[in-house]
Amino acid sequence: MKFSSLVGLTITGVLAAVLVGWFGFYNVSAKDKHWEITNKVMEFVRERSIEVRTDDIVVPKNLTDKKMITKGAKNYDAMCAQCHLSPVKQPTELSQGLYPEPPVFHENIHASHDPKSMFWIIKNGIKLTGMPAWGDFHTEQQMWQMVAFLNS
Ligand code: HEC
Numbered sequence: 001m002k003f004s005s006l007v008g009l010t011i012t013g014v015l016a017a018v019l020v021g022w023f024g025f026y027n028v029s030a031k032d033k034h035w036e037i038t039n040k041v042m043e044f045v046r047e048r049s050i051e052v053r054t055d056d057i058v059v060p061k062n063l064t065d066k067k068m069i070t071k072g073a074k075n076y077d078a079m080c081a082q083c084h085l086s087p088v089k090q091p092t093e094l095s096q097g098l099y100p101e102p103p104v105f106h107e108n109i110h111a112s113h114d115p116k117s118m119f120w121i122i123k124n125g126i127k128l129t130g131m132p133a134w135g136d137f138h139t140e141q142q143m144w145q146m147v148a149f150l151n152s
Contacts, residue, residue, distance in 0.1 A: 030099035046126065053124075054116040063115060063148045072149030075142060083130070098130045105150055118147045 020026060034042070062068055081089040083102040095102055103112075113121065122143050125133030134143065 030097065033099070050113075050117050050120055054120045057116045057119060059115050059119075060144050063144070063151055065148065068145050068148040069152045070149075071142075072145035072147070075138075075146055076149050079134070080146070100129055102130065115147050115151055118150055119143055122146055 076084075077086065077089075082092050083095050083098065085091060085095055085102075085104050085106070087106050095104075121131065123133065123135035123140075125131050
């Protein structure tokens with residue numbers, strides 16, 4: 001393909017994208033679900049993004065320690081259960097209104113991460129999903145306690 005055709009194609013692509021945005025064709029409503037292919041691409045990008053950032057994280061040896069789990073459970077109940085639920089927390093307006101839906105850990109629905117990734121996600125959050133970043137307000141110890149609880 002000639003260089004000029006490539007430039008022409010790129011400009012057409014960018015223009016088309018700007019027009020789609022300008023005319024409001026893309027529906028940002030949380031009730032308008034993604035196509036399956038969009039889900040797959042986003043999942044791939046999310047997983048790779050997390051994987052390349054968790055290499056240096058060292059998992060503490062005491063994740064199965066009862067004290068760790070109990071302390072994590074208290075924080076989980078206070079900060080996470082309204083979205084991720086628990087055996088005593090029924091679905092909330094928040095948990096049902098969010099898209100993507102928050103994983104329900106005690107039923108193992110949509111939850112798929114190992115302790116390193118869980119720690120990273122809790123610390124940094126996940127853009128455009130409703131999962132907050134907790135790292136600026138909690139110590140690493142507190143975040144590992146929550147990982148210990150989820151892991152249990
Ligand atoms: C406002 C709702 C909300 C709150 C509060 C919340 N989360 Fe999340 N969380 C989400 C959503 C939504 C996702 C799914 C993100 C996605 O699909 O990429 C998620 C994903 C996660 C994941 C990844 C799960 C997996 O294996 O795929 C972990 C771990 C997690 N949250 C832990 C926590 C912890 C611990 C807390 C409390 C400190 C918390 N979350 C509070 C909404 C929330």
